[in-house]
Amino acid sequence: MHEVISKGQAELIDIVMPGQTNHYGTLFGGVLMAQMDKAANIAATRYCKRDCVTVSVDNMVFQRPVKIGEVIIVTARLIYVGKTSMLIRVKAESEFLGNLRQIIIPCADFVFVAVDKSGQPIPVPSPVLSTSEEQRLFERGKEIKENLRRIC
Ligand SMILES: CC(C)(COP(=O)(O)OP(=O)(O)OC[C@H]1O[C@@H](n2cnc3c(N)ncnc32)[C@H](O)[C@@H]1OP(=O)(O)O)[C@@H](O)C(=O)NCCC(=O)NCCS
Numbered sequence: 001m002h003e004v005i006s007k008g009q010a011e012l013i014d015i016v017m018p019g020q021t022n023h024y025g026t027l028f029g030g031v032l033m034a035q036m037d038k039a040a041n042i043a044a045t046r047y048c049k050r051d052c053v054t055v056s057v058d059n060m061v062f063q064r065p066v067k068i069g070e071v072i073i074v075t076a077r078l079i080y081v082g083k084t085s086m087l088i089r090v091k092a093e094s095e096f097l098g099n100l101r102q103i104i105i106p107c108a109d110f111v112f113v114a115v116d117k118s119g120q121p122i123p124v125p126s127p128v129l130s131t132s133e134e135q136r137l138f139e140r141g142k143e144i145k146e147n148l149r150r151i152c
Contacts, residue, residue, distance in 0.1 A: 003125035005134055008047030008078025008086065012039045016070050026065035032072065032092060032103065033060065039076035040088040040110040047078050047086060048124040050114040055085065056148055063105040071095040072103075076110075079134075080141025084121035086112050087141040109144055 012035050020031045037054055044052040066072065073093045080087035088110045092103040114124045129135050 001125040002128050003047055005047070005078055005081065005127040005129055005138070008043045008076075008088065010039045010042035010046065010076045012042075012072075012074040014072045014074075016066055016068050016072060018068060021068055024065075025068055027067075027070075027072070029060075029062055032062075032066070032074075033057075035072065035074050036076070036090045036092060036104075036108055037110065039074045040090050040112060043076040043078050043088050044086045044112040044114075047081075048114045050122060050124065051116075052086070052112040052114050053119075054110060055113050056111045058109045058144070058148060059104075059106070060108050061105055063103060064101065066094045066103055067096075069096070073100075077137075079137040080145055081124060081127040081138075082145060083123055084113050085145065086114070086124060087145050088112060089137070089141070109141075111145065111148065 016027050022028055075091045076088050078086055079089050090108045093100055094103050113121050116122045
């Protein structure tokens with residue numbers, strides 16, 4: 001079975017509210033991580049149409065605090081597909097009074113695995129790559145995924 005890789009995309013938009021912050025009035029890192037995980041899960045599920053679980057996360061560097069009232073924009077994009085796994089690149093930005101700034105620099109890479117009803121890995125569709133950018137990101141994702149496996 002084949003699927004176009006561009007099906008694996010999602011965007012989440014939220015506004016930082018008091019219940020999501022620490023006592024300094026800035027966003028908890030864990031709240032942002034949960035939003036990124038959700039966006040990546042939606043992207044993976046849209047692509048493979050199976051249940052998906054997070055198996056690893058890489059490159060979570062919080063570059064700047066995010067204050068109450070700022071808008072959070074999380075964008076997830078599937079870039080690499082293995083046999084049962086998918087690597088999703090997630091970007092997090094904040095917007096305040098028209099200014100857009102990146103929060104996680106450069107991006108975070110999430111690996112999801114498609115699972116059956118008993119939680120065992122199952123194959124995902126083979127990707128159809130339509131553009132040279134998709135091809136370039138796929139090769140980069142493959143390298144990242146191979147390195148992740150090596151360090152585990
Ligand atoms: C995800 C899970 C089913 C994988 O099980 P597993 O026995 O490691 O499966 P496998 O060794 O067959 O690997 C399956 C795929 O995951 C990849 N993988 C496994 N561990 C990985 C890691 N640490 N980093 C990157 N990829 C990994 C493998 O390379 C393989 O990819 P491929 O099929 O595309 O080649 C199992 O680890 C699990 O259930 N983890 C918990 C998931 C979860 O609950 N997440 C939420 C956290 S609260």
